[in-house]
Amino acid sequence: MTWLRKRAWIYGLLLAVFTWWSMGKTEFEWSSFREFDDAVTFVREQFFPPSFDIAPNLIDPALVTLAIAFLGTFFALLSAVPLSFAAAKNTAANPVLYYLLRFFLSILRSIPEIVFGLIFVVVLGLGPFPAVIAILLHNIGVLGKLISELIEAADPGPQEAMKSVGSGRRIGNLFAVVPQIWPNVLSHYFYRFEVAIRTSLILGFIGGGGIGQKLINDFNSFQYSAVTVEVLFIMLLVIVVDLFGAFVRKRVI
Amino acid sequence: MIELDDVTVYYPKAEEPAVSGVHLSLYPGEFVCVLGPSGAGKSTLIRTINALQPVTEGQVLIQGKNLQQMPEADKRKWRSRAGMIFQHFHLIPRLTVQQNVLTGLFGKRRSFANAVGFFNESEKQKVRRVLEEVGLLDMAQRRVEALSGGQKQRVGIARALMQEPEVFLGDEPVASLDPGTARSVFGILKDVHDKQHLMSLINVHDVALARSFATRVIGLAGGEVIYDGPPDQLDNGNLERIYGKSIHT
Numbered sequence: 001m002t003w004l005r006k007r008a009w010i011y012g013l014l015l016a017v018f019t020w021w022s023m024g025k026t027e028f029e030w031s032s033f034r035e036f037d038d039a040v041t042f043v044r045e046q047f048f049p050p051s052f053d054i055a056p057n058l059i060d061p062a063l064v065t066l067a068i069a070f071l072g073t074f075f076a077l078l079s080a081v082p083l084s085f086a087a088a089k090n091t092a093a094n095p096v097l098y099y100l101l102r103f104f105l106s107i108l109r110s111i112p113e114i115v116f117g118l119i120f121v122v123v124l125g126l127g128p129f130p131a132v133i134a135i136l137l138h139n140i141g142v143l144g145k146l147i148s149e150l151i152e153a154a155d156p157g158p159q160e161a162m163k164s165v166g167s168g169r170r171i172g173n174l175f176a177v178v179p180q181i182w183p184n185v186l187s188h189y190f191y192r193f194e195v196a197i198r199t200s201l202i203l204g205f206i207g208g209g210g211i212g213q214k215l216i217n218d219f220n221s222f223q224y225s226a227v228t229v230e231v232l233f234i235m236l237l238v239i240v241v242d243l244f245g246a247f248v249r250k251r252v253i
Numbered sequence: 254m255i256e257l258d259d260v261t262v263y264y265p266k267a268e269e270p271a272v273s274g275v276h277l278s279l280y281p282g283e284f285v286c287v288l289g290p291s292g293a294g295k296s297t298l299i300r301t302i303n304a305l306q307p308v309t310e311g312q313v314l315i316q317g318k319n320l321q322q323m324p325e326a327d328k329r330k331w332r333s334r335a336g337m338i339f340q341h342f343h344l345i346p347r348l349t350v351q352q353n354v355l356t357g358l359f360g361k362r363r364s365f366a367n368a369v370g371f372f373n374e375s376e377k378q379k380v381r382r383v384l385e386e387v388g389l390l391d392m393a394q395r396r397v398e399a400l401s402g403g404q405k406q407r408v409g410i411a412r413a414l415m416q417e418p419e420v421f422l423g424d425e426p427v428a429s430l431d432p433g434t435a436r437s438v439f440g441i442l443k444d445v446h447d448k449q450h451l452m453s454l455i456n457v458h459d460v461a462l463a464r465s466f467a468t469r470v471i472g473l474a475g476g477e478v479i480y481d482g483p484p485d486q487l488d489n490g491n492l493e494r495i496y497g498k499s500i501h502t
């Protein structure tokens with residue numbers, strides 16, 4: 001065969017074995033799909049019609065969710081940008097610090113927000129504040145990695161030019177690198193902002209406030225028609241952030 | 254005066270030196286073109302002069318002072334007095350022509366003033382003067398991405414001029430340009446050089462350009478200086494020794 005080498009067949013076989021094994025582990029049953037009907041019925045009968053009358057009460061929790069997501073990711077961005085310069089190979093001043101930072105960022109990144117959330121809800125008490133901290137810490141790790149990789153991929157020419165005019169290292173990096181990576185930093189940022197809205201929902205389930213907390217309370221007390229409205233609010237928030245991100249990016253490019 | 258005293262450069266892990274035992278004295282007013290085949294060490298040589306490239310043996314002397322041994326602050330000060338022009342321009346994308354030219358001042362100002370972008374009236378006048386000199390005044394507010402190659406290189410020259418340099422270093426400053434544009438950009442370089450009585454060291458691939466503009470030609474091959482003399486004595490025999498094959502000009 002022209003397109004597929006022998007090795008491709010081996011990879012295909014391995015993939016099939018792994019899929020079969022995963023289905024065993026997760027008790028995956030094709031026959032259960034027949035019960036999907038029940039799910040549809042459940043949603044149709046219990047979730048509809050949505051009780052829109054609770055909408056006014058959701059505005060404040062929705063704004064809390066927006067504020068959690070914004071503050072957590074924005075402070076993360078502010079911390080991640082300078083850290084990224086010290087954690088990028090081409091701009092790091094100190095090799096020891098470089099490895100330490102890389103390690104520190106990957107630790108922050110590998111701990112899910114929900115774990116940070118559980119810890120800070122205990123330490124700081126219930127409410128939106130621990131949710132902000134949880135999103136902040138995890139996103140320093142995520143944005144730190146993404147931004148330092150953007151820095152490493154930046155064209156080294158302008159950096160050399162800044163060096164050749166006698167500029168200091170920091171100012172040189174600032175001017176030679178930031179204009180190059182800025183649009184991509186923004187798109188990463190807005191993506192993380194959007195993800196954070198969904199995350200703050202989950203954090204609400206464990207007492208992190210906002211619309212997620214409302215949702216889990218209504219769910220647990222069988223107020224499914226209220227849950228529908230809450231889900232719509234969340235979708236709206238995500239769409240608004242997405243549109244705003246697109247607008248800002250268009251202005252910047 | 255700039256002196257290269259037995260300068261040898263090895264890149265890490267390289268068996269052969271990129272530049273080997275080079276002795277040169279460069280004087281104000283000289284417009285020196287460096288010729289040589291690809292890999293001859295032209296870029297490496299030029300970059301030793303503003304310490305972008307450290308030397309392995311020998312020394313680069315700036316007014317008698319060993320550049321390599323200077324504290325970092327003095328190296329920076331020297332770089333700010335040497336304007337460098339690059340083959341691929343190395344302009345800062347997304348900034349305007351004027352903003353790019355202003356970065357030429359960075360070596361002479363405080364970091365804080367650079368970061369906030371505060372420039373005084375005399376500095377602003379200077380940008381206008383420099384832009385006028387390279388014929389780009391009407392494009393001052395344009396983003397550099399929206400320029401042609403020749404215009405970009407004129408921004409590169411303007412940035413170097415902003416430094417009020419004593420020395421011009423050019424690493425194939427016209428190699429990315431078409432022959433006509435190359436000649437006119439070279440002409441601008443030479444004009445500025447003459448007007449400000451600079452010392453220029455410029456790598457070129459084009460022997461004819463070197464012949465028409467240089468006051469002195471250095472031929473490099475295998476990291477060694479093969480020819481050092483006036484352009485009118487650069488005959489075909491010399492060119493053959495530099496390029497290792499016959500060149501008809």
Ligand SMILES: Nc1ncnc2c1ncn2[C@@H]1O[C@H](COP(=O)(O)OP(=O)(O)OP(=O)(O)O)[C@@H](O)[C@H]1O
Nearest residue numbers: 264265267271289290291292293294295296297298
């Ligand atoms: N960063 C580097 N690391 C290792 N070796 C290098 C490096 N830069 C250049 N060299 C080697 O040093 C020698 C001289 O290179 P240099 O770039 O100075 O030549 P050049 O005359 O400028 O060539 P060109 O005309 O192609 O630009 C070459 O053999 C090259 O392979």
Ligand SMILES: [Mg+2]
Nearest residue numbers: 295296297425
């Ligand atoms: Mg070169």
